[in-house]
Amino acid sequence: MPVLPGALGGFQAQLYLKIFSFSHVLKTGFLKWKPDYDSAASEYGKAAVAFKNAKQFEQAKDACLREAVAHENNRALFHAAKAYEQAGMMLKEMQKLPEAVQLIEKASMMYLENGTPDTAAMALERAGKLIENVDPEKAVQLYQQTANVFENEERLRQAVELLGKASRLLVRGRRFDEAALSIQKEKNIYKEIENYPTCYKKTIAQVLVHLHRNDYVAAERCVRESYSIPGFNGSEDCTALEQLLEGYDQQDQDQVAEVCNSPLFKYMDNDYAKLGLSLLVPGGGVKKKAAAPPQATPKGHAAPAAEDEEDEYAGGLC
Numbered sequence: 001m002p003v004l005p006g007a008l009g010g011f012q013a014q015l016y017l018k019i020f021s022f023s024h025v026l027k028t029g030f031l032k033w034k035p036d037y038d039s040a041a042s043e044y045g046k047a048a049v050a051f052k053n054a055k056q057f058e059q060a061k062d063a064c065l066r067e068a069v070a071h072e073n074n075r076a077l078f079h080a081a082k083a084y085e086q087a088g089m090m091l092k093e094m095q096k097l098p099e100a101v102q103l104i105e106k107a108s109m110m111y112l113e114n115g116t117p118d119t120a121a122m123a124l125e126r127a128g129k130l131i132e133n134v135d136p137e138k139a140v141q142l143y144q145q146t147a148n149v150f151e152n153e154e155r156l157r158q159a160v161e162l163l164g165k166a167s168r169l170l171v172r173g174r175r176f177d178e179a180a181l182s183i184q185k186e187k188n189i190y191k192e193i194e195n196y197p198t199c200y201k202k203t204i205a206q207v208l209v210h211l212h213r214n215d216y217v218a219a220e221r222c223v224r225e226s227y228s229i230p231g232f233n234g235s236e237d238c239t240a241l242e243q244l245l246e247g248y249d250q251q252d253q254d255q256v257a258e259v260c261n262s263p264l265f266k267y268m269d270n271d272y273a274k275l276g277l278s279l280l281v282p283g284g285g286v287k288k289k290a291a292a293p294p295q296a297t298p299k300g301h302a303a304p305a306a307e308d309e310e311d312e313y314a315g316g317l318c
Contacts, residue, residue, distance in 0.1 A: 041070035041079065048086065061090035078119075081110035085123055097134050101127045101142070112149070121149040125162065136173055140166045144182075151189075160189040167205070171271045176213045183209060191229065199229050200237035201268065207241055208275040211248060214282075220245055240264050251281045 044067035051060035068083035088103035104127040111120035128142035143166040150159035163186045170179035187202040203226045210219035223241050226232045240259050247255030259265065260276035267273070 037070045037074035038076075041067050041074065041076075041083075044070060045083070048083075048090075052090065057090045057093045061087045061094075064090060077110050077114040078116060081107040081114065081119075081123075084110065088127075092130055097130055098138075101131050101138065104130075105142075117149050117153050121146045121153075121158070124149065128162075128165070132169070136169045140169050140178075143169070156189050156193050160186055160193075163189070168269060168271045171205075171209065171275065174212075176209050180206060180209050180213065180218070196230050196232070199226070200232055200235055203229075203232070204237060204241060204265065204268065205272045205275075207244065208272055208279065211244075211279055212275055216245070216248065219248075236264060248279075248281050251283060253281050256281055 044063050048060045048063035048067060051057070051063055064083050064087035068080045068087065071077075071080035071083055084103050085107040088100040088107065091097075091100035091103065104123050108120040108123040108127075111117070111123060124142050124146040128139045128146065131142070132139040143162045147159040147162040147166070150156070150162065163182060167179055167182040167186060170176075170182055183202055183206050187199055187206070190196075190198045190202060203222055206222045207219045210216075210222065223238070223245065226238070232238050240262060244256060244259040247253075247259065256279060260279055265273060265276040268276070
């Protein structure tokens with residue numbers, strides 16, 4: 001008989017013992033031709049809940065995996081996927097995030113196979129959130145996968161939201177080439193659903209990314225192509241971008257800083273606002289010196305003449 005965990009008592013302990021005595025449920029015989037996978041899955045599921053409540057996460061994860069296998073043997077893909085996802089959540093509680101994400105990805109594939117893409121997409125998004133701070137590159141991949149699932153289901157608003165998360169992570173990781181492509185895809189979807197004001201904001205994000213890539217030509221092309229978006233030409237976004245490109249092209253750091261410190265740029269998503277605040281013109285640029293204010297002179301005294309002005313009495317009195 002296995003040693004029972006001290007934290008488990010009464011009902012939980014009985015379920016713990018059941019895990020080791022399911023052989024009778026799955027055993028076949030003369031009068032029983034097929035293992036009772038349905039009953040086995042049910043009992044494993046109950047055990048998993050009991051272990052989870054007792055914070056015995058390792059045992060809960062094992063019970064979930066056994067439940068998943070029983071459901072698979074019973075060809076119940078949706079329930080098997082649910083059990084794998086729950087096993088992943090137990091690993092999350094144990095701070096084993098990469099392993100948790102692997103199980104949740106497996107669950108999402110089974111949801112797709114079962115014909116429930118919405119559930120698959122939600123599972124992938126959860127996995128992305130779990131791993132975002134540990135492995136941003138993996139999170140980007142998961143968010144892009146989720147966006148593809150939503151896009152295939154013609155749920156474009158959900159798809160573009162996930163693409164936005166991927167774009168911001170790419171910018172945060174300074175993976176600007178990939179970020180530029182991701183933002184362009186966002187912009188195309190917003191244009192398709194006729195959300196034109198957000199297209200303007202995505203154009204600003206694109207331009208900032210391209211300038212950080214030192215690609216002025218691509219940045220200028222983004223603005224030029226956006227003139228075809230209804231309402232862009234003449235908008236404050238368009239005006240600001242034209243001023244930004246002019247300042248960047250003329251290496252005028254003051255003008256670039258003034259645009260990037262405007263509310264239009266500062267109140268963008270934090271990752272893009274930071275791009276604006278850290279943008280330098282080619283060669284580092286030289287800020288224009290402010291003109292020195294005129295010096296005050298005592299009352300009744302004339303201000304001294306400028307140094308470069310010729311003194312009419314320089315030759316003395318005649």
